[in-house]
Ligand code: DHB
């Protein structure tokens with residue numbers, strides 16, 4: 001039987017990917033941001049070793065635009081190519097999917113009354129590739145591997161165009177993903193990741209907004225058996241964490257999939273890194 005063994009959340013700041021790609025991870029500005037991922041990098045390689053990651057992420061007008069805005073979409077393809085976001089595609093491996101598990105999850109979710117969009121062709125942007133770099137760098141410089149060490153099922157959430165799904169709906173989707181994984185007969189070690197965030201605003205008069213207190217309260221809320229984060233309204237993300245802080249609802253898909261209670265394995269928070277507060281947490285489900 002497939003089982004969800006851990007949940008990982010991380011910011012997906014594009015400049016972290018650029019730091020990896022240009023060999024700048026040891027520079028004074030970037031080193032503290034990466035230092036907080038060293039525990040995770042080592043744990044993934046030596047201990048966790050997932051077969052598959054269900055990677056909850058958002059596309060940034062790369063694969064989707066105003067022509068097509070799926071609220072929840074699941075990638076069922078064999079492979080997903082790194083997108084060209086304007087400077088050429090990142091020099092990172094093609095992302096290998098897991099079509100059998102992805103189609104199984106799609107079927108299970110849709111019959112469980114989550115109306116997923118199914119994607120068979122999608123280039124993946126920094127929202128997906130930066131989290132892979134932060135988890136699967138091969139050494140302390142976060143050098144990109146020749147191939148990613150596991151299969152990846154992209155699960156895209158619209159957080160770019162109003163209205164994004166509610167935090168409660170994201171949490172419930174995570175619960176349904178967990179049911180779907182548990183009913184897949186093959187013995188697979190599956191992780192679920194939530195990405196994006198934490199506080200950031202990239203535009204307008206409040207550009208550069210960071211809210212350490214709120215972000216750390218959000219990290220606290222993911223640990224243990226509280227479900228208070230289900231009920232944080234969109235207006236609170238907007239007010240407290242800036243116009244792009246709403247990306248954090250994707251972390252709630254991860255949290256919902258871990259079940260009633262979680263245990264903290266690792267936590268990291270760092271400012272400054274580009275325009276965003278770097279947040280990162282590793283959790284495991286408490287049986
Ligand atoms: C930044 C953060 C993001 O989440 C994003 O999608 C783009 C840019 C930033 O901090 O620069």
Ligand code: FE
Nearest residue numbers: 012060196247
């Ligand atoms: Fe983003």
